[in-house]
Every structure is written in C-alpha cells, then in structure tokens.
Amino acid sequence: MSRAKTTQTPAPRATIRDVASAAKTGKTSVSRYLNGEQHLLSDALKERIERAIALLDYQPSQMARSLKSGETRLIGLIIADITNPYSVEVMRGVEAACRQQGLTLLVCNTNNEFNQEKHYLQLLSSYRVDGIVVNAVGMREDAISSLQQSQLPMVLIDRKVANFSCDVIGLNNAEATTEVTQHLLDQGFEAILFLSEPVTINTRLVRLHTFLKQMQKEPQKFAEQGEVELNDSAGLEKLLLNFTERYPDKRRAVISVNGALTLVIARTMRKIGIVWGKDMGLLGFDDLEWAELAGVGITTLKQPTYDMGYAALGQLVKRIQGSDEPIQEHAFSGELIVRGSTQPI
Known part of the structure; x- marks a missing residue:
C-alpha cells in the first residue's frame, strides 16, 4: 500500500505588522528601528523590537524600502x-x-x-x-x-x-608605455614589435601611439606593430616568424598590449621554438601570477587594478x-x- 506524499506549505513571511504586534508597539516605531532612527526609541522598546524581529525571522522587503526612499x-x-x-x-x-x-x-x-x-x-x-x-x-x-x-x-x-x-x-597609459618602451631600449633591443588585439578601444590606441612616438626618438632602432585576434594562433605565428626573419641580426623584443594576449604570445613562442629571454625579449602589460614562473620569468607592467x-x-x-x-x-x-x-x- 503506497503512502501519498504530502508537501508542507511554507509558513507565511512575517510582516512589519507582525513585528509590531509581537513587540507590543506600532508600525511607526518598528519602521524607525529599521530605518536607523533608533535614537527616537527608548532602550526597552528597542529591545522588544529586536527580540520580535529575531523571533519572527523578519526580513525587510528591500523592494518596498527602495520604492519609499528612491534608492x-x-x-x-x-x-x-x-x-x-x-x-x-x-x-x-x-x-x-x-x-x-x-x-x-x-x-x-x-x-x-x-x-x-x-x-x-x-x-x-x-x-x-x-x-x-x-x-x-x-x-x-x-x-x-x-x-x-x-x-x-x-x-x-x-x-x-x-x-x-x-x-x-x-x-596612466602614456606614462606606462613610455616606461616599458624605454626599458627595452635601455636593455639594448634594436627591433621592437608592438602586438595588440584589434585597436578598437582608446586604451590600446594610446599605448600604440605612445610606443611609436617613443621609438621615433631612436631613428636607428626599428619599430613595428601588429594586430591579432586572441584565437588566431596561425596569424600570430606568422607575425612572430616574419618579424624574426626581417631582423635576423638584430636584438628583437615584443610588447604585448594586455595579459590575455601575453599568455597567447608565450604559448605561440613555445610552439614555434622561440625562447623569451634568449631568442627574443618579451614584455606584457598586466602582471599575471604565472609570469614569474614561465621560463626565466616574463617582465610585466603591473596595474593597480x-x-x-x-x-x-x-x-x-x-x-x-x-x-x-x-x-x-x-x-x-x-x-x-x-x-x-x-x-x-
């Protein structure tokens, strides 16, 4: 003989009227308690309201309060x-x-x-x-x-x-990009490739323009730029290999516009046999946790995000x-x- 399942109806949610009744006071006093006006209430009344709220597990309606306050x-x-x-x-x-x-x-x-x-x-x-x-x-x-x-x-x-x-x-993108570009120049890099996702936002645009402006001060050095989608591994491989072939006798480095792209570049370099710190320099915006653990470590521009x-x-x-x-x-x-x-x- 099967026994029919019964479902328990949840208890109705306590209202501000229930709290007032349990505390033996009016709704106005409870509202004052809830809205931070407790200094208008006696200590004994505050204690009764507090006990009633705990006993009834009363939860104020945030929607109702926002409609009243406008916030x-x-x-x-x-x-x-x-x-x-x-x-x-x-x-x-x-x-x-x-x-x-x-x-x-x-x-x-x-x-x-x-x-x-x-x-x-x-x-x-x-x-x-x-x-x-x-x-x-x-x-x-x-x-x-x-x-x-x-x-x-x-x-x-x-x-x-x-x-x-x-x-x-x-x-401060202009300041940061000037610093990273000058760092590479000071380290003796002669050909620098600035890699970015498509330049559709001003942050990438400012970084690119600052890089080119800084490189113009060093006419004997070579500045290049490239755009690539994060999922276009074939396109990135081609960019890196072509850059290497164009400057076989120069000290080369890559600047990555953000942390997500730095990871993709590091993976691609490893795939095609380019070792950062040995064959080519690598510097990326955003300091990711893995950067210090990747090979000899990857130089980064840390943002206070x-x-x-x-x-x-x-x-x-x-x-x-x-x-x-x-x-x-x-x-x-x-x-x-x-x-x-x-x-x-």
Missing part, C-alpha cells in the same frame, strides 16, 4: 571580459568598496560584445540601480547612445568612450550623492616588474 542600494558593474584576470581584480576592488558602503553589486559580463553591453545597460536601468561602473566594450556610436540614454550616475574604468562625458578611472576598482566605486558614490564637480579622470601609475625575459640578449 535601491544596488550598483551595476558591466565588465567587458570576466575571464580576463584584469577584470577579476577590478571586480574585487569594486565589490570591496560596495561592502564597505553597504551596497550590493550586480555583475554583468558582456564577453566583449556590443549588443550585450547595450542589453545590460537597459537591464540595469530597469532594475533601478543607483549607479553603474562600466568597463566599456568600445567606441561605436550605438554604444555611446546607450550610455547617454541610461541617464544613471556612471564611472568608466580603464576605457574612455569618445564624445561621452563621464568620470574615468584607469592607468584592485585600487582602480575601489576608486571607481568611490567616485560613483559621489555622483549618486549629487556631486556636481567637474568630470574627473584619475590615472594611476603602473609598476614595471623586471624579469628574465627582457635581459640583454
């Missing part, structure tokens, strides 16, 4: 590529600052797709977040339009967007609170971490 205490973070260690560190910084401010972070990963960025901007607006930190995908006009239409307090991180007036937190994320949230909170100060651009300095890959060859 959701939600912050949106739009990341271009969450698989990138740079993005992870930025997110850690933003999240830590949110926790300190009593804010909740909603993270959206665009996977470097314009349509996803536009979708998440609209979605976060519909959730009525108080503000957004954006690591923008690029500089297309429709992306700019979406940013402008959101009408939310916003801070851009790492990447500026042309014709869009907004606070920006990022690396955690600090940048933390600062971005701080600036956003100012805007949420109504600051009308002029648009801010906070550029952090990087740190050159020298390892064996850029030793004189």
